[in-house]
Amino acid sequence: MRKGGEMFIFKIIIVVFGLIEIMTNGYYLFGKDKIMKAKLQHRELPEEITILQLKVKVMLMFLSGCLFLITGIASFFEEKEYLLFLALIFFNLYALCEALYYRYWKIFGFFIVSIFMTLIYIFLRS
Template sequence: MISTILTLFFLGIGLFSIITNGFYSISSEGIRYARIQHKELPQDVTDLNIKIKVICMFISGLFLTLCGVSRMIGYSSHASISLITMSLFSVYSVFEALYYMYWRTFGFMSISIVLFLFIFLGY
């Protein structure tokens, strides 16, 4: 049951990140829309930082989707793929939180670390 929920989580979050951040990358108003979605960043962040965030979240979406698909088809080492994916995502969120030192980025980091620990403990 929990494994199914994690698989759906990886697929849902991954596909959402790919679609939204892919749209932000190609849209002329993408930066404005990305600022609205990524409210975990400080309001005074530069357009370049928003672009970097969009690229990082797009790449994260690819990894999360691939992880979800590998779990869905029953790939034999899906636990290690899940662990690697969440490790990378957690490291990214820690760097983001330390860079911005903003309370919302620390919330994002906390959620990422909790999910990493959840997978690390064997779910």
């Protein structure tokens, strides 16, 4: 693969991830009585989560999807890859706050996966 091809693929993955988050969480958020289906997708959350907490999670994941979609597309056209890095950092902070709030082992796994995404970006940039 030519130099930079890996970063191109990573950007595509970020854009697709953003689209998937927008579609799935938008479906849960804006669909009539769909919020309980979100609990099936977000199995990393504790069983005793309230409807309000689930709605907040879905809203934040929807916004994360928007952020990844916008910054991913912008990084293709404007060569503003730093925006992609900032989006990853914000996503890491969100995952960390969620892990600290719930103190549930599956959510720490989600946080670790988000860190890996950022580490892959850093590796590809170097």
